[in-house]
Amino acid sequence: MLSEKMEKILNEQLAKEGYSSDIYLAMASWAEVNGFAGIAKWLYAQSEEERVHMLKFLAYINDRGGHAIVPASEQPPKNYETIQKLFEKVLEHEKYISAAINEIVGKCIELKDYTTHTWIQWFVNEQIEEEAQVKNILDKLALSHDMYIFDRDIMGMRSEDE
Numbered sequence: 001m002l003s004e005k006m007e008k009i010l011n012e013q014l015a016k017e018g019y020s021s022d023i024y025l026a027m028a029s030w031a032e033v034n035g036f037a038g039i040a041k042w043l044y045a046q047s048e049e050e051r052v053h054m055l056k057f058l059a060y061i062n063d064r065g066g067h068a069i070v071p072a073s074e075q076p077p078k079n080y081e082t083i084q085k086l087f088e089k090v091l092e093h094e095k096y097i098s099a100a101i102n103e104i105v106g107k108c109i110e111l112k113d114y115t116t117h118t119w120i121q122w123f124v125n126e127q128i129e130e131e132a133q134v135k136n137i138l139d140k141l142a143l144s145h146d147m148y149i150f151d152r153d154i155m156g157m158r159s160e161d162e
């Protein structure tokens with residue numbers, strides 16, 4: 001059984017994962033209308049993954065006797081100026097999510113909720129991967145002189161990691 005405090009923080013994280021899905025969807029749409037099909041594909045897949053994360057929180061909260069709350073959605077930004085700025089924002093967002101997951105780990109210890117502590121480790125590892133992946137994209141981007149080739153490159157990346 002989840003404590004009320006843990007249920008609350010997990011529901012907050014559920015909302016953050018939902019917003020992650022929305023912001024990547026907005027980015028995907030922007031990339032698509034600006035002609036970056038590969039980047040759009042990467043972002044659409046990323047958005048789907050974040051929805052899966054949200055559903056993992058939903059299932060866990062309900063399985064442990066809590067009530068998962070579907071959050072109101074906040075409109076993400078529509079425009080992203082450049083691809084560089086877009087991916088910088090992705091990295092910044094993932095760092096924010098990593099910090100939020102870290103807070104939950106701290107809460108688990110504080111509340112002696114070792115079940116949630118074990119469960120949340122999947123997200124701890126996932127965040128290491130997510131940040132590394134986005135850093136890798138930013139490195140590639142810094143070396144790219146041709147956005148067409150970069151876009152083709154990133155299109156291939158998505159099928160490799162799945």
Ligand SMILES: [Fe+2]
Pocket residue numbers: 017020049050053097
């Ligand atoms: Fe996530």
Ligand SMILES: [Fe+2]
Pocket residue numbers: 020050094097130
């Ligand atoms: Fe993520």
